[in-house]
Amino acid sequence: QQQVKQSPQSLIVQKGGISIINCAYENTAFDYFPWYQQFPGKGPALLIAIRPDVSEKKEGRFTISFNKSAKQFSLHIMDSQPGDSATYFCAARNPNTGNQFYFGTGTSLTVIP
Amino acid sequence: DVKVTQSSRYLVKRTGEKVFLECVQDMDHENMFWYRQDPGLGLRLIYFSYDVKMKEKGDIPEGYSVSREKKERFSLILESASTNQTSMYLCASLTTGRSYEQYFGPGTRLTVT
Numbered sequence: 001q002q003q004v005k006q007s008p009q010s011l012i013v014q015k016g017g018i019s020i021i022n023c024a025y026e027n028t029a030f031d032y033f034p035w036y037q038q039f040p041g042k043g044p045a046l047l048i049a050i051r052p053d054v055s056e057k058k059e060g061r062f063t064i065s066f067n068k069s070a071k072q073f074s075l076h077i078m079d080s081q082p083g084d085s086a087t088y089f090c091a092a093r094n095p096n097t098g099n100q101f102y103f104g105t106g107t108s109l110t111v112i113p
Numbered sequence: 114d115v116k117v118t119q120s121s122r123y124l125v126k127r128t129g130e131k132v133f134l135e136c137v138q139d140m141d142h143e144n145m146f147w148y149r150q151d152p153g154l155g156l157r158l159i160y161f162s163y164d165v166k167m168k169e170k171g172d173i174p175e176g177y178s179v180s181r182e183k184k185e186r187f188s189l190i191l192e193s194a195s196t197n198q199t200s201m202y203l204c205a206s207l208t209t210g211r212s213y214e215q216y217f218g219p220g221t222r223l224t225v226t
Contacts, residue, residue: 002172034215097169099161
C-alpha cells in the first residue's frame with residue numbers, strides 16, 4: 001500500500017511535443033507529491049510538487065495534474081526540449097512514517113530534436 | 114545553495130569487506146536519507162534519520178547500518194559487502210516547513226566484486 005506506480009518506463013517525444021508521465025498510489029494518507037528530475041551522473045533534483053488539496057500546479061512548462069478521487073497524478077511537460085531529456089521520478093510523502101518518501105520506478109524521457 | 118556531498122563518486126570493494134559511505138550536508142537539516150538506485154526499481158529507502166543518533170529503517174535495511182553522530186553527517190555502513198549490494202547509493206537531506214524538498218548528493222557508484 002506504500003507503493004507508487006509510475007508509467008511509462010520510457011518515453012520518446014519530438015521537440016515541441018507534450019510529454020506525459022503518470023503515477024498512481026493507494027495510500028490516502030500521502031500528503032505531498034513531488035516530481036524529481038535526474039540527469040546522468042547527477043542526483044535527482046526537485047522539479048515541482050503538489051499537495052492533494054490542489055488539482056493542478058503549473059511552473060513554466062511543467063504542470064502537475066492531481067486527481068484525488070482516482071489516486072493518480074501526472075507530470076506534463078509542454079513544448080518538450082532536448083534539454084528535458086532525463087529520468088523523472090514521482091514520489092509521495094507519508095506523514096505517518098516520519099518524513100519517509102516513496103518513489104516511483106522512474107521514466108526515461110528522450111526528446112528528439 | 115544547499116550542498117550535499119558524498120565521500121566517493123566511485124568505489125570498488127571485495128566481497129566481505131566493511132564499507133563506509135559518508136554524506137555531509139551544510140544546511141542544518143534534521144532529516145537525512147540513504148537510498149539505493151537500481152535500473153527499473155527506482156529509489157528505495159535503506160535508512161533515514163530525523164535527528165542526531167536517531168534512525169529508522171526504510172524498505173531495504175538488511176545488510177546495512179547507519180550512524181549519525183553529528184547533525185551534518187550521515188554514514189551508511191555495509192557490514193560485509195556482497196555482490197548484490199552493487200548499486201548507486203544516494204544520500205539526501207530534507208528541508209521541511211511549507212514544502213518538503215529532498216536535496217540529493219551526486220551519488221556513489223559501488224561495485225562489489
